Amino acid sequence: MRYLPRAIEPVFRRAASAFPVVVLTGPRQCGKTTTARRLFGATHDYVALDLPDVRERVLSDPRFFLERHRGPLLLDEVQAAPGLLPYLREEVDRDRGVKGRFILTGSQHFGLMAGVTESLAGRVAVLTLHPMTLAERLGAGRACRIPLDDSQTGEHLSLDRLARMVLAGGYPEVASGDHPEPRLWHAGYLQTYLERDVRQVRSVGRLMDFQRLMTLLAQNAGRLLNLSEAARDLGIAVSTVREWVSILEASCQVALVRPWFANVRKRLVKTPKVYFLDTGTLCYLRGITSPEQALSGIEGGVLLENAVFCEIVRGFWSRGEAPAVKFFRTSDGTEVDFLVTAGRRVWPVEVKLSATLSRNMARGIEKFREITRSNPLPGCVITTGREVVPLTRSVTAFPFSALSWD
Numbered sequence: 001m002r003y004l005p006r007a008i009e010p011v012f013r014r015a016a017s018a019f020p021v022v023v024l025t026g027p028r029q030c031g032k033t034t035t036a037r038r039l040f041g042a043t044h045d046y047v048a049l050d051l052p053d054v055r056e057r058v059l060s061d062p063r064f065f066l067e068r069h070r071g072p073l074l075l076d077e078v079q080a081a082p083g084l085l086p087y088l089r090e091e092v093d094r095d096r097g098v099k100g101r102f103i104l105t106g107s108q109h110f111g112l113m114a115g116v117t118e119s120l121a122g123r124v125a126v127l128t129l130h131p132m133t134l135a136e137r138l139g140a141g142r143a144c145r146i147p148l149d150d151s152q153t154g155e156h157l158s159l160d161r162l163a164r165m166v167l168a169g170g171y172p173e174v175a176s177g178d179h180p181e182p183r184l185w186h187a188g189y190l191q192t193y194l195e196r197d198v199r200q201v202r203s204v205g206r207l208m209d210f211q212r213l214m215t216l217l218a219q220n221a222g223r224l225l226n227l228s229e230a231a232r233d234l235g236i237a238v239s240t241v242r243e244w245v246s247i248l249e250a251s252c253q254v255a256l257v258r259p260w261f262a263n264v265r266k267r268l269v270k271t272p273k274v275y276f277l278d279t280g281t282l283c284y285l286r287g288i289t290s291p292e293q294a295l296s297g298i299e300g301g302v303l304l305e306n307a308v309f310c311e312i313v314r315g316f317w318s319r320g321e322a323p324a325v326k327f328f329r330t331s332d333g334t335e336v337d338f339l340v341t342a343g344r345r346v347w348p349v350e351v352k353l354s355a356t357l358s359r360n361m362a363r364g365i366e367k368f369r370e371i372t373r374s375n376p377l378p379g380c381v382i383t384t385g386r387e388v389v390p391l392t393r394s395v396t397a398f399p400f401s402a403l404s405w406d
Contacts, residue, residue, distance in 0.1 A: 004176060005141030006035050007318035008129055013039060015125035015320065016100030020092040023078075023104045023116055026129040027252040027277070028193060031172045032105040033076050035129060040103050045069050049084075050077035062087040072101050079106040085119035092123050107197065113250075125320075130252065131170025131278045133314045135404035144315035144403045146340050147347045147377045150388045154401035159355075159384055162400060163291035166303050169280015170310070186284035190214075193251070201247055209236055213244055217254060217274050218285035222302050224271040225256065245274075252277055255313065260326040260339045260346070269329040275309045282306055295353065295384070304400070305337060305351040308382050311403040312340060312349070334367045339376075348379040348395075355385040362395035369394065 012035070015022045024032050037046060047069070049055050058065045062084050066073075078084070088102055104116075116124060135142035138155055157165070167182065168174045171189070174182045194207050204210050212234055217225075227245075231238040248254045256272040276282040282303065288294055294303055313323040324341035328334075328348075338349040348365040365379035379395035382403070389397045 002176065002178075003034065003038060004132065004136055004139055004172065006031065006129070006136055007133060007141055007143035007314075008127060008320075009035065009039060009141070011318065011320040012036075012127060015127060016040070016103065018099060019123065019125040020096060020099060021088065021102045021104065021120055021124040022100065023106065023120075023124055023126045024129055025106050025113070025126065027131070028107040028197065029171050029173065029189060030129050030131050030252075032107070032129050034172070036074055036076070036103055036105050040072070040074050040100075044072040044074040044103055046074045046076065048076045049081045055081050059083050066091050072103070074103045074105075076105050077107065078104040079115075082115040085115045089119050089123065092120070096123070127320055128252070128317045130314050130317055131280075131310075132172060132175045133170070133318070133404070134165070134311055134401070137165065137170065137175045138404060140404065142404065143318035144311045144405070145319075146312065146315065146342050148380055148396075148398050148402050148405070150390075150396060152402040152405040153386075153388055153399060154404040156386055156399065157401050159295060160291055162384065163295040163300075166279045166307050167283050167288065167291055167294045169278040169283070171278065171280065174280060182280060183284060183289060186280050190281070190284065193253070197251055198247065204244065204247065209234060210244055213241065214248070214253070215285050217245075217248070218276065218282055221274060221276055221282055221286075222305050223273060224269065225274045226271065253281065255309075255323075257309070257325055257327050257338070260328045269331065273327055275306050277310060277313070279303055279307050279310060301351075301353045304353050304382075304384070308349070308351045308400070308403065309338065312338065328364075328368050330371070334364060334371065336364045336368045336379075339368075342377060345375070345377050347377040350379070350381045352381055352383050354383055357381075357383065357385060357389050357391065357397045359391050361397065362391040365395050366392060 024036055026032055059081055066087060133143045173179050174185050179185045194211060198204050198210055216230055227238050227241050231241045255275050255277055257275060258272045259269055261268060283294060293299055312325060316323040326339045328336040328339055336348045337351050340347040340349060348368055350364055352361050361381045381397045382400055383397050385399050391397050
């Protein structure tokens, strides 16, 4: 499989020059090992800790193992050997001036981070890699940077090509086109995630119910998340649903977007919305099997909105930042899909599955400005059109391809 540059690479290098330890985490199969070896394979010894015989040798005498590897070390799948982390801290503390000595990768965010925060606090930079951005898939190695401006159009994507990209998702093996059956790939990925990641969480004993929850969340992607309703539909406790959603968040499968609040008189919705962090996973769970299904009708609107969300948050993660995305909705139906914090101001973003542009597309953003009496950045409507077109004095329509520009 050909290597496609990742937008996180400059941040990864800078972190290794500033911290003794750098952890690259994220969902399984998103390219962590490939990226780490691409950047540090020539300077660091490589050890894969998910191999049982290697793990046994390392953990049987960790000090001896680290004495043998005095130079820089790349430890892959470090969550498989959490007992090694205190010994890494001991080695780091011998000489805190050595930067980039240990590069760690790990898939199980919920298992890995507990050990990292306990053992390596103050010594480590933590970065998160996610499935590929639009620009990465096009070979540009960039991620979306906000706000957009009217010079940004990117490489035009036909509706069919965009639909195929949404259907495949951003995991490198399917995003690169190297796998002939994306749906079968996602089926195997989901099974591996359930069997190897989720099963190891003590609170999840019923994988069938957990998978049913994932399917239910997929059917409600982009909508308000009602935990009580989900618990009733699945026949499980609300506390269990809440815990399992937290596991899905921690393992980088879904994200909850919370509502934006301000001192306004209108009654605002207070419930979060749920989005998937890969459109290929979302398509698989929703039973979407063709590009024609992926970007047409109600399904298409949901998937395009989720795709825009993925591009926005991956832009933050690629810069080593936490995503700052919320939404706005009043009880009478006034809504803005996303409010993205940029500096000290917010950037309103609407998503429309249409190439035919009209001023009406800007209505939600203009209403937001009116209700909140705020001074947000100029609003943006992401469409499936080809051009950048001003809709009002404060709102501009951009093609989806504009998200591929940094």
